[in-house]
Amino acid sequence: MRHRKISSLSVSLLVMVMLVASAGQAAAAKPTVGGTCKQCHQPQANVIRGTLVGISNQFKTIQVAVGSLVWVVKFGDGIAVTGAEKLETIPKDKEIGVTFTGDEKNPYAVGVSVKPPAKIAPEKLARVEDVQKLVAAGPEKGDFVIVDSRPRPRYLEGHIPFAVSLPNDKFDQAKDAVLPKDKGRLIIFYCAGVT
Amino acid sequence: MLSPDSARRAEAAGYTNVRIFHEGMPAWKKAGNLVVSEPESLKEFIGKDISHVLVDLRPAKQAAAGHIQGAFSVPAESLASAKERFPADKSAPIILYGEGIPAEAFRTVRGWGYKDTTLLNGGIASWQKIGGLLLQGEMPSSIVYVWKPRPGEVLIEDFKNYVEKKDPGVLILDVRDKDEAMNGMLRGAINIPASEIQDRAKELPKDKLIVTHCVTGIRAESAYEDLKELGFKNIKFLNAVIQIDKDGKYEITKK
Numbered sequence: 001m002r003h004r005k006i007s008s009l010s011v012s013l014l015v016m017v018m019l020v021a022s023a024g025q026a027a028a029a030k031p032t033v034g035g036t037c038k039q040c041h042q043p044q045a046n047v048i049r050g051t052l053v054g055i056s057n058q059f060k061t062i063q064v065a066v067g068s069l070v071w072v073v074k075f076g077d078g079i080a081v082t083g084a085e086k087l088e089t090i091p092k093d094k095e096i097g098v099t100f101t102g103d104e105k106n107p108y109a110v111g112v113s114v115k116p117p118a119k120i121a122p123e124k125l126a127r128v129e130d131v132q133k134l135v136a137a138g139p140e141k142g143d144f145v146i147v148d149s150r151p152r153p154r155y156l157e158g159h160i161p162f163a164v165s166l167p168n169d170k171f172d173q174a175k176d177a178v179l180p181k182d183k184g185r186l187i188i189f190y191c192a193g194v195t
Numbered sequence: 196m197l198s199p200d201s202a203r204r205a206e207a208a209g210y211t212n213v214r215i216f217h218e219g220m221p222a223w224k225k226a227g228n229l230v231v232s233e234p235e236s237l238k239e240f241i242g243k244d245i246s247h248v249l250v251d252l253r254p255a256k257q258a259a260a261g262h263i264q265g266a267f268s269v270p271a272e273s274l275a276s277a278k279e280r281f282p283a284d285k286s287a288p289i290i291l292y293g294e295g296i297p298a299e300a301f302r303t304v305r306g307w308g309y310k311d312t313t314l315l316n317g318g319i320a321s322w323q324k325i326g327g328l329l330l331q332g333e334m335p336s337s338i339v340y341v342w343k344p345r346p347g348e349v350l351i352e353d354f355k356n357y358v359e360k361k362d363p364g365v366l367i368l369d370v371r372d373k374d375e376a377m378n379g380m381l382r383g384a385i386n387i388p389a390s391e392i393q394d395r396a397k398e399l400p401k402d403k404l405i406v407t408h409c410v411t412g413i414r415a416e417s418a419y420e421d422l423k424e425l426g427f428k429n430i431k432f433l434n435a436v437i438q439i440d441k442d443g444k445y446e447i448t449k450k
Contacts, residue, residue, distance in 0.1 A: 036374045051378065053441075065441075067377065093378060093441075120199055126216040128226050135229070149197040150220070151417045156236035157288075158313045160220075161229050168197035169390050171204050183209045190216035190223075191197035192413060 030104050034066030037095055037115075048073065048098040048107075055087050062087070062109055064098055073098055075109040083114030090114055126188050134188070135161050144186040145179065160190065227305050229298055232290055232313035234322045240288070241265060246343045248282060251334065252293030252300050261329035263292070263322055268334040271300050278307055282340035285309050286450075292318045347419045349406055349431035351447050357406055358382070358445070366403045370418040371410060381408075382443040389414040392421045401427065408433040412450065 033041050037049035050066035064071045075087075084090045095115035100107040134142040139162045146163040148155045155165040166178045168191070179187065202215045216223075224230060240247045241264055251258040252271040259268070269277050271293055281289070285308045291300055292315035305312045315322065323329070344350065349357075357365045358381050367384035369376050376386040387395050389409065399405060405427060407415040412434035419432040439445045 035377050120215055120217060124202070124213065124215055126214040128216075128218065128222050128228075130214075131216050131223065132226075132228060146216075147201065149201040151413065153236070153239075153417075153420075154220075154413060156233040156239075158220075158224075158230045158232045158236075158311070160223055161231050166201065168201045171201055175205070175208060179205065179208075179210065184211050186212045186214065187202075187205060187210055188214045188216050189198040189202045189205070190219040191201075192411070193217070193219045193221050 030071075031066050031069065034069070035095075037097075041097075046100055048100065050096070051093050052090055052096050054092065055090075057088075062098060062112065064096065071098070071107065073100055073107045073109045075112075079109055080111040081114075082111070084112075087112065131160065131188065131190075134186075138162070142186075144188060146188045146190065147178070149189050149191040154192065163190075224310060227302070229301055230313045231316040233316050234325050234327060237263070237290060237315060237322070238325065238327060240290075243346050244343070245345055246341060247288040247290060248338055248340050250289065250291045250304075250338075252291055252297050255334075258334060259332060261319070261331055262334060263319070263327060264330055266292075266334060267338050268336050269338075271297060274300055274303055280336070280338050281307065281309070282338060284340065284342060286311060287340050287342070288313070290315055292322075294318070345416070345434060347416070347423075347430060347432050348434040351433070351435055351449065354406060354408070354433050354435075355447070357404075364403055366400060366405050368399070368405050368407045368418070369409075370407050370414050375410070379439045379441040379443065381439055381445060384408075387418075389418045389421075392418045393425070396422065396425045396427070399427070404429045404431065406431045406433065408437055410438075411436050 031043065032045070032048050033043045034050040041049050048064050048066060048071050050064045050071070053063035053065050053070055055062050060075055062073045062075055064073065079087065081087055090096060090112070097113045098109050099111040100109050102108045131146070134144050134146070139145070146160055147166050148159050148163045149166065149168040151167050152165055155163070164178055166174055198215050198217065198219065202213045205213050237249070239245070249263060249266040250269050251262045251266040252269060252274065254270050255268050258266070269280070281304070287309060288311040289304055289309045290313055291297060291304065293300060297314060301312060301314050317324070319329070358367060361383050367381050369380055369384045369386040370389040370392065371386070372388045373386065380386060387398065405422065407418045407430070409415045412432065415432040416434065419430050422430050435450055436448045437445055
């Protein structure tokens, strides 16, 4: 009996601890970073990062989708916009960051920044003309390797001349057999743009 | 995006001179550049009866003495005057082979607007290297081309019906990456990225028709192939461009 009492007491203690913990989580539960924004941004208490759902000029609110949740943030005429001419020109579904004051129940937007384009550094980009020149010179003279990252059947169906096949999902297993020994050689990767 | 990811991995492996041709294959083809295909692909086209036009550019006598199954004879020197014999459908995959690298013939046919024209890499020799046989005898000179769906390809109309009618016997499988699917999915669809299909196939029912889709059909077909290999019998894929918004509204365009 004594044992049972102790154990039931410890169970109720445990439940209390869990309740407190989950209450604490619930207070901080509204996520501020969603979707692709998570790849580069850590959560911040006063910045909401997500995609633009819409702007209501009538109610003076910005709606931002963060994952499956939508924040509705009030704004005033003094709102600072970076990366776009004005609020109205930001396209829907664009990744934005909204800096706000107040708490999450009554957030007030002080600034909106629009995600800048191009994730790839310009010096790393090859253009059609660059690849044309290399192909015309040939791999011997041009000293390059062109790598097709698409699934192998797509490569077999049609690829850039001299390109070798190294599907992205087989990269780690097959890289040693396909990529050159010389780590300084020019390697150009391509795929189908968006698939 | 496959190529930026591969480029990152190459840099992580120590490669110091890495570039990304980000516009990739669509831009390369659009600019009319030479595209080569491999004999393995031709073998699959023939084996699976996938619609294509195979053209033997060698002199008629030489072609008759040994050519690839299904090839039409259009000697290179008379190609320019053979335009009318090519199919009306400019999306027909046209595969050319001849002596050496018949780049001139490629440019001619590509110039007529056949955007899926390729040169068979290595010609007859590479065909024989993979065990391909040569046929002898007369070859048809009038080109016949009838479009057929690829094996497993669902008709766009059927796909729309599956989505609209919410048939309990059909599962729409979205194989795009999670972050793409988060921006809007078809109603009733489930999301398993193409790269995770092999590990997560046990989550899928065996008693339903599974129809895969991505954005352009490329990953959808690769998921289709994976599932087939894993023993799923009743699968199809959408080989078209599909855009889906947050409310599940969608638009499908033929490639």
